[in-house]
Amino acid sequence: MHLISYDIQNDGLRLKLSKALIRYGLHRVQYSVFMGDIRDRALHKIKMVLNQLSKDKNWSVDDSVMILPLHQYSEDHISFVGKPPSRWDEISGEIHTLIL
C-alpha cells in the first residue's frame, strides 16, 4: 500500500500525473492524495513517469511529489472527518482483501 501526494503548479503536468497514478492502480482519496495497493512493477512505472515529468519545461522548482509506503497499521487506523473518498468501501475492501 502506498500514498502518493503532490503539489504541482502546472495544470497539464498535474493532470498527466493524476491519470498515470490511476492507470497504475492508485485511487484518488483527496484532490492531491492517492492511495492504493500497487506492485513493485507499477511503482517502478510511476517513478519513471515522475522522472520524465520532473524534466519537463513546465515543471516548477517548487513542485513536489511525496511517495509514502504505508504499513498495515496505517490502513487499520485511517479515519476521515467529513466525506470519505468516493468508493472508499470498495477501496478499503480491496486493501483488506489483498492483505488477508
Place this chain on the structure above:
Amino acid sequence: MHLISYDIQNDGLRLKLSKALIRYGLHRVQYSVFMGDIRDRALHKIKMVLNQLSKDKNWSVDDSVMILPLHQYSEDHISFVGKPPSRWDEISGEIHTLIL
C-alpha cells in the same frame, strides 16, 4: 507520527485548520498535507477543532479530512521527487530523534 490531509473548499475554514494543525505540532509537507509526531493530547485537540469546523455553516458536504497514523516503516521509506518540504531535514531529524 501522523499524516493529516484535507480537501476543504472554504478559504477561511481551510486557513483555520492549517493554523490549528501547525499550532498542535504538525509540519506542512505539501499544500494540503501535514505530518508530525504529535501526542495523543494534541491529536485529541485537533479532533475537537475538526468536530467544530465540520459543524460550521461554511463546511461543504464534499469537504474531507484524512487522519492517517503512520508506522516507523513509512518514516524510514518516505521519498520525494522534486522539492522536499522546507525544513525537511529538521522535521525528519526531529522524527528520528523522537523515535530513537
